[in-house]
Amino acid sequence: AQKVTQAQTEISVVEKEDVTLDCVYETRDTTYYLFWYKQPPSGELVFLIRRNSFDEQNEISGRYSWNFQKSTSSFNFTITASQVVDSAVYFCALIVEVNDMRFGAGTRLTVKP
């Protein structure tokens, strides 16, 4: 069975702090895809990144970076120098089979000015 665990329910930081959101996944398949989405207060989920199981290279996009480690089944997300606009709920998700995306419970990030 496929499962995604986001152990951090809520995180609160002060602006300019770095913050890491954890994501641990479970699957027996060797081919899978991992995603991160951001859900701002408006409700829409915004796609941030996709990573396939054969590409363990870490990725950086501006203040965002992702650390994919198959050895620990983790796909962690770090925001550097956080800003108030980063406040949102962040979801990690896993796809093994087509059309079967499994979401974690989400981590609510609050960035205080």
Added chain:
Amino acid sequence: DGGITQSPKYLFRKEGQNVTLSCEQNLNHDAMYWYRQDPGQGLRLIYYSQIVNDFQKGDIAEGYSVSREKKESFPLTVTSAQKNPTAFYLCASSRGGDSNQPQHFGDGTRLSIL
């Protein structure tokens, strides 16, 4: 602009009433999805459709029904059989085919019971 439009934004249901949530996309995506989001939980799949006139049940399809008569449209009906319908409903679409395609989401519909 291409995107997914869900309506209404807020919806209230009376006891024993069926209600329909609208989802329209102009992204020319083949696949469409309906999710339910409850507080403190991730999204759970209700139904999905990979192609017009075809759809499949997700994890929590009981009490819901869908149709896919047009590529652009994937309405969700919450029937009276759904005893706990209060939730946030999200519609999504993707190119379909490969599982690595990201899903694009609408703004959601918040459904409450009167």
